[in-house]
Amino acid sequence: MIDYLVAISIIVGIYAIFAIGLNLEWGFTGLINFGHVGFLAIGAYTTVLMNLSGAPIWLSMASGVVLAAFFGLLVGIPTLRLREDYLAIVTIGFSEIVRLFLLNEEWLTRGPMGLFGYDRPFEAMIPFDYNYFLFILVFGSLAVIYLLLEKLVHSPWGRVLKSIREDEDVASALGKDVFRYKIQALMIGSAIAGLAGAFLAFNMQYINPRNFIPMETFYAWIIVVLGGSARNKGTILGAIIVQSFYTGTRYLQDYVPLASHQIAALRVMVIGVLLVLLMMYKPQGLLGRKEELTLGQ
Template identity: 35%
Template sequence: MSDFIVHILIIAATYGIASASLNLQIGVAGLMNFGQIAFFGIGGYAVAMTASAGLPPVAGIPLGVVLAAGAGAAIGRLGRNLKAEYWAIATLGIAEIFRIVLINEGWATGGAGGIGGDLSLLPGIKEPEATWAMLGIALAGLVLAFALVRGLTERQFGRILRLMREQPDLAVSFGHDIVAYKVKAMAVAGAIAAFGGALATSYIAYISPGDLVSFGTFMLWTMAIIGGMGNNRGAVLGAFVVQFIFVGALFLKDGLGLPSELAGALRMLIVGVLLLAFLMIRPEGLLPERLRKIHAED
């Protein structure tokens, strides 16, 4: 049982990194990104393809971070003139295009079958020590990502993003280049999500286009909403809550005596019902965004 708990904690930590990155976009900046799972996949595929090329998997982490940051900046620039609803549709389409490219470019990505193998960041460590070591890495990565996001959102950068979210015309009147801030927010959040994807892929030792379907972004949105939009701690808490519920649904399946082929549908149903319940009963999430009083000298 302890190994199972450790497994859940590792996955929750990696998704907590991605949830924090999405919260920076939607919770702080108000950018309706429905394609965040693509950045998560960029990090994962960077690790997998680096290992396939004969290089240490750890070398794929900075590569994935840089590529995701570039992709985020490009998407932010392309969507500079789009309204929120069109922006959301565009990001969803871009993520799906990315997934289709992965399927068709099998010579590099493994196609629909994906890439697996020895992707461990600690090749010299055997089980069970390797799992515990990976837990330490995942939690350390989560702390690092949280500190980065918190540092950005508590400074002038975050204040301008919130102003851009609430009153974009006012932000422009103050002389802020909101397009530049959209680009920066997308780039930073994309890089953080790729970092989480790299850690998750290294631990699972496998990634495929099937891991990057739109349900992945739906899960990240659920984590951010349940935790509390605009609250960094809430985004992390939401990731752990949703992940434990998502895995716990498997035990509920056994308790109800349902066939295994219904397990996936049951898990999606439970997460969907939980999301709807929060949206109707407690839309501010478990940890609502706190209003802060900022002194002029800050």
């Protein structure tokens, strides 16, 4: 039972890290990143590929994080000076290109067969169940990221981000280089997604391109929106709720007369319905502050 809870908690922690990166981009800065999963994939594959070619695991993880941030820069340059929704279109395309690359460049990624047999940090040294160590590692990292982000968003830098979200013309009228701030937010958010990717790889011990479908991005979205955009605490709460929903409905097919593909489709539909209803009636989510997140309403 404890083992099971630890295993579930690790997944919650990884999704919380993944989504808290998105919260910096969407919640605080108002960037519509629909390709967040692409950065998760880059983090996971870079970590694994570096390690499989002989690099120590810490260096591999660092490379994954840096490369994810670098791709954040690349995606941001053509889009962040333009309308908000261009970023949405380009990022979703970017994440699909990443997935197609992983699927088709078999010389590098082994394509649909995926990758396994890589190291995990300190695995040889841990005398007890590795999951317990991974649990500590994931939640330790989440705590550090949480504290750093809280510090950042309450700094002058963070206040500029929020002003960009609410009205970027005002921010630029005050002499702030809006484009720079947006790029920085996107790079930091992507780096965090890259780290989540490394943890995902450690948790699964086997990665393949199917782990990185566009829907993963929207799990992060529902986590952020449900918990309350621009509230890092809310993101963690959102991750707990969404994962509980998934775990809770996993054995549903033993009780309802529906085929397994129908239950899977229904679960995803619930996410979609929730996203629409929240954006229509409660865009500030559970913990958000209505007076702060106006979205023009």
